[in-house]
Amino acid sequence: xxxxxxxxPGGRSARVQESVHAAVRELEAEVGRGALTVPLIAARAxxxxxxxxxxxxxxxxxxxxxxxxxLRPDGPPEDHGDLAADLTAWAxxxxxxxxSPPGRAYVRDALLGDPDGDNAGQCSDYAAAQIAIILARAxxxxxxxxxxxxxxxxxxxxxxxxILFRRGSFGTGYARDLVTALLAPREPSAGANPPLGxx
Amino acid sequence: xxxxxxxxPGGRSARVQESVHAAVRELEAEVGRGALTVPLIAARAxxxxxxxxxxxxxxxxxxxxxxxxxLRPDGPPEDHGDLAADLTAWAxxxxxxxxSPPGRAYVRDALLGDPDGDNAGQCSDYAAAQIAIILARAxxxxxxxxxxxxxxxxxxxxxxxxILFRRGSFGTGYARDLVTALLAPREPSAGANPPLGxx
DNA sequence: ACCTTAAAGCAAAATCCTTGCGTCAAGCCG
DNA sequence: CGGCTTGACGCAAGGATTTTGCTTTAAGGT
Numbered sequence: 001x002x003x004x005x006x007x008x009p010g011g012r013s014a015r016v017q018e019s020v021h022a023a024v025r026e027l028e029a030e031v032g033r034g035a036l037t038v039p040l041i042a043a044r045a046x047x048x049x050x051x052x053x054x055x056x057x058x059x060x061x062x063x064x065x066x067x068x069x070x071l072r073p074d075g076p077p078e079d080h081g082d083l084a085a086d087l088t089a090w091a092x093x094x095x096x097x098x099x100s101p102p103g104r105a106y107v108r109d110a111l112l113g114d115p116d117g118d119n120a121g122q123c124s125d126y127a128a129a130q131i132a133i134i135l136a137r138a139x140x141x142x143x144x145x146x147x148x149x150x151x152x153x154x155x156x157x158x159x160x161x162x163i164l165f166r167r168g169s170f171g172t173g174y175a176r177d178l179v180t181a182l183l184a185p186r187e188p189s190a191g192a193n194p195p196l197g198x199x
Numbered sequence: 200x201x202x203x204x205x206x207x208p209g210g211r212s213a214r215v216q217e218s219v220h221a222a223v224r225e226l227e228a229e230v231g232r233g234a235l236t237v238p239l240i241a242a243r244a245x246x247x248x249x250x251x252x253x254x255x256x257x258x259x260x261x262x263x264x265x266x267x268x269x270l271r272p273d274g275p276p277e278d279h280g281d282l283a284a285d286l287t288a289w290a291x292x293x294x295x296x297x298x299s300p301p302g303r304a305y306v307r308d309a310l311l312g313d314p315d316g317d318n319a320g321q322c323s324d325y326a327a328a329q330i331a332i333i334l335a336r337a338x339x340x341x342x343x344x345x346x347x348x349x350x351x352x353x354x355x356x357x358x359x360x361x362i363l364f365r366r367g368s369f370g371t372g373y374a375r376d377l378v379t380a381l382l383a384p385r386e387p388s389a390g391a392n393p394p395l396g397x398x
Numbered sequence: 399a400c401c402t403t404a405a406a407g408c409a410a411a412a413t414c415c416t417t418g419c420g421t422c423a424a425g426c427c428g
Numbered sequence: 429c430g431g432c433t434t435g436a437c438g439c440a441a442g443g444a445t446t447t448t449g450c451t452t453t454a455a456g457g458t
Contacts, residue, residue, distance in 0.1 A: 011423085011424060011425090011436095012422090012423060012424070012436075012437080013424090013435090013436065013437095016436085016437080034314075037413085037414075038414075038415080039413080039414070039415095047437075047438085048437075048438055048439070049414080049415080050415090050416080050417085050437080050438075050439085050440095051436080051437055051438075053415065053416075054436080054437080055436085055437095108310065108311075111307065111310065111363060111364075112307075112311055116366065117363075117364075117365070117366035118366075120363060120364045120365075121364060121365055121366055123364060124360075124364040124365055152357075152360065153353075153357040153360075153377070154352075154353070154357075156360065157356040157357040157359070157360035157361075158351075158352040158353075158356040158357075160356070160360055160363075160364075161323075161351065161352075161355065161356035161359055161360065162356075164310060164316075164319060164359075164363075165310075165316075165319045165320060165322060165323040165359075166316070166319075166320055166323055167315065167316035167317070167320055178352070210405095210454085210455060210456090211405075211406080211453085211454060211455070212404090212405065212406095212455090215405085215406075236444085236445075237445075237446080238444080238445070238446095246406075246407085247406070247407055247408070248445080248446080249406080249407075249408080249409095249446085249447080249448085250405080250406055250407075252445095252446065252447075253405080253406080254405085254406095
């Protein structure tokens with residue numbers, strides 16, 4: 001069903017995989033996402049369609065694979081010397097990338113052709129790893145910090161919910177507000193939280 | 200691209216739409232979700248495949264349409280006489296339904312064939328409407344309550360994030376913990392939140 | 399009752415997906 | 429170093445799906 005074989009680096013499989021991935025990226029930029037087909041991609045990559053079908057099974061699984069690669073962070077988050085600054089900067093950049101039209105497309109693709117939830121899980125792991133780095137820095141500085149799960153629940157999840165389930169665009173201020181609400185101790189008023197800042 | 204025409208009730212279009220939707224539901228139960236094809240559905244519905252392609256454009260958009268219908272709540276949430284009880288019960292049931300294998304499939308389908316984010320937005324609106332009812336009841340009782348956006352950010356979004364991005368199953372206790380953390384004022388300790396209960 | 403318009407039926411053509419079989423490359427063992 | 433095993437790829441045929449032009453039917457309005 002989902003072959004997705006192990007690929008040893010340098011082998012022929014690796015070359016084919018890279019060639020196909022590159023073809024997807026090129027054609028996506030040239031003809032647009034909706035016009036992608038397996039035969040088209042295969043032709044550009046210099047392989048036969050059946051190779052693509054056997055390795056990925058499906059156009060969506062292939063796009064999912066490529067999307068995950070594009071969503072992989074290319075380096076550790078910037079260090080601003082302070083937990084709040086680190087988290088805010090990371091969240092703002094994350095939101096900006098994910099909320100952009102191409103970003104949304106990648107997130108949806110990663111989620112899409114993915115019966116096992118395997119690719120989506122990898123995306124989540126990427127974010128968790130970045131957050132873990134930020135929190136570890138805070139711990140090194142002696143700052144008290146929430147744990148990764150809490151940051152995911154309170155910051156990452158709301159942002160992705162908006163990206164996936166609501167089409168309206170929203171500024172990076174939303175990310176800042178979420179981080180602020182997470183870190184700032186809240187006055188023990190009633191059940192209600194203080195209203196978020198700029199919306 | 201996305202025809203999705205206006206459908207006057209009682210007209211032929213409405214009959215076709217209902218017939219096709221019914222065919223999807225029946226066949227999904229009979230042959231399984233993965234074996235669904237447009238020609239198969241069209242045959243069961245007593246229409247030609249081209250009708251389905253013209254109206255929905257695509258198998259995924261059709262499945263998305265059907266999924267949204269299945270995700271529509273069938274009634275107002277139960278009234279337990281207390282905000283915390285209402286929210287907890289609703290969140291637990293929501294999580295249970297959405298985290299089940301069929302529930303996950305519906306959520307994914309609703310998100311999937313949906314270039315405009317239109318169907319997904321409708322799902323979000325369903326949940327928001329249910330929450331608004333619960334919060335309005337609380338206001339009627341004079342209870343202080345958060346607003347809908349906050350419940351979505353703190354309860355709905357984390358649950359859906361887990362459903363979509365992490366394959367591990369989790370109990371309804373997660374829903375209860377989220378509601379508790381939302382409603383309970385938190386001791387103004389350091390930046391860190393108190394750990395959630397059972398995980 | 400006729401007219402207008404939008405959607406559905408029909409059928410052909412194009413495209414895509416699947417599959418069996420032969421070939422080739424990569425890793426492994428002698 | 430050379431033969432062997434395994435897995436992936438190319439090729440091509442077959443079947444299924446998707447697209448499309450044209451015709452027909454039904455719904456709503458005049």
